[in-house]
Amino acid sequence: GAVVSQHPSWVICKSGTSVKIECRSLDFQATTMFWYRQFPKQSLMLMATSNEGSKATYEQGVEKDKFLINHASLTLSTLTVTSAHPEDSSFYICSASGVLQNTGELFFGEGSRLTVL
């Protein structure tokens, strides 16, 4: 299957700082990328959908000014958690879909675990 890479896989930061997470599609062009967060023993909750070259669409309840998403190229999307607080500690996962992947299949990154002290 297609390869989606996330970086960093694990990050610890102090409260009030900003953290950037990258999501890359390594072997295909991702026209759409999705960002999820997952709390322990819970399912994935969609945060936002980003399309290359346009603004992200955020799900209800997700603060767009706090979770900045940029999808500047067909292979890279970034999620920046601004002024992070302990309640933002979670597992953040991206997924990507390409032009040829029109079956509804999503390929996920390995996830990034954020811990805010």
Next chain:
Amino acid sequence: QKEVEQDPGPLSVPEGAIVSLNCTYSNSAFQYFMWYRQYSRKGPELLMYTYSSGNKEDGRFTAQVDKSSKYISLFIRDSQPSDSATYLCAMSTIQGAQKLVFGQGTRLTINP
């Protein structure tokens, strides 16, 4: 009521047993159904993908969709310890990688 309901388990079975994992849903517009496997602290990986009602088999895995009952299942035959993971069902209403709605995930442990 959640759109997709999945028993979180945990489910523990002996090696070699047949495992049955299930999800129910409320939105009759769902047409595309998927099962993902997620190992601890990893991203989900796609196991099975089905469209509309019917069965699909891939090796030891069989996915079933019963749209009339709004019920989907994943069967694992000859279960192995390496199958121990969280299994997430997911579904969407339209073709294309649009928004998927995930179940809560079932934690499965296969005991040697």
